[in-house]
Amino acid sequence: MCSACGYPAAPGHWTEAGAANMAERLRSRFRRSDILKHVLKPYGLNVHDGGLLPGIQISNQFGSQTIVRDLAEVWALVEQWTGTAVDPLNPKFTMPPAKAS
């Protein structure tokens, strides 16, 4: 169990299967955090994963903050907090790339 967050060690989530060693795992976590930051910004949410604590920290503009274990929990939490699920096929994510940036 992690003494900082209280999570017991759990078998990895399927989304974490692409890394073979610690360095790749860490790189993947930073990249995941960057993507989530960008995607969740329009929903008024901030994401932090410094690589030290297990889990992904998410906070909203009202001061709520929580740590979730994996991406499945991220999407469930966002839906719970904002009342809508993040749908990648929503027009805001399907604009031609030039306009999306």
Place this chain on the structure above:
Amino acid sequence: MTVLGGFLGSGKTTWLRHQLHEGVFKGAFVIVNEAAETPVDDALLQGSSNLAVLAGGCACCVGKEDLIALLHKICDDRSKQTEHRLERIVLETSGLADPGPIVEAIRTDPILVHHIIVSETLVMVDALHALSQLRSEPLGRKQIEIADCMMVSKIDDANPDDLARLLATLHVVNPGAQIFGTVKGTEVPLPDFSQAEPEHLAEVLNEVDLPPIFPSKLALDETIDWTSFSVWLSALLHSRGNDIVRVKGVVRTPAGRLLVQTVRKVVQSPEILPEQESREDNTIVVIGRGYREEDLARSLKYFAGAS
């Protein structure tokens, strides 16, 4: 011939793979039909010595001619053999296929009717999703109605009450068929369902007016890495898991070639496949409904560029 049918993601390939490993269909010619143009299942069935993949069309409709042509060739080759003649063909249909028209096409073909006896139609039934498929998918129901034998897969993951209800419903929809339980291709005993109340389906099915399910191919170019793909796919399944019926494909990652398979919201633990060159790597097949095909690639691109 053994026809193996069942809805998308019901466990057809898993079952067949296990049977081939156990030597059940020893020496059989295995035909795998996939609705999408990118074959994935053949990577899993390398244990079979005679394997043909019919990709790019469901054998009950657009791919029927290809199937008949292949069967003609198999029968032709068999006629030339003097010893060790081929005794069995196993046809794994696509998850979008109605086995009925396939069996009918073989029985009415003037050549095949003299060579091939369709001895059994086995239909895989997904213990987790079959009840909702029976309620809302006319195809799911047709597949079950035609079965000689139903194999209920993933029963270890199913809630016991839901499983009993499903079994009772299957027994009502197709009372003549035998029902077996399987877990990852191995037969396991089924619980007693004699007391369970079956679902009343008839009136529900008539009200369905859903857009058709279609397969799409999604190429992952060098800008899309595993992390962006998995963030995107996990969000997609969370929000649209009922419309994205099936996702499968092989993705190259630092950890190796990962086989990704999902059935609605359920994702299998990615399996690391042996290292080999394959043109189909980094191409994902998404089978679903209710979206525009081009939006898949656009939104994935957005996620990959988001940082």
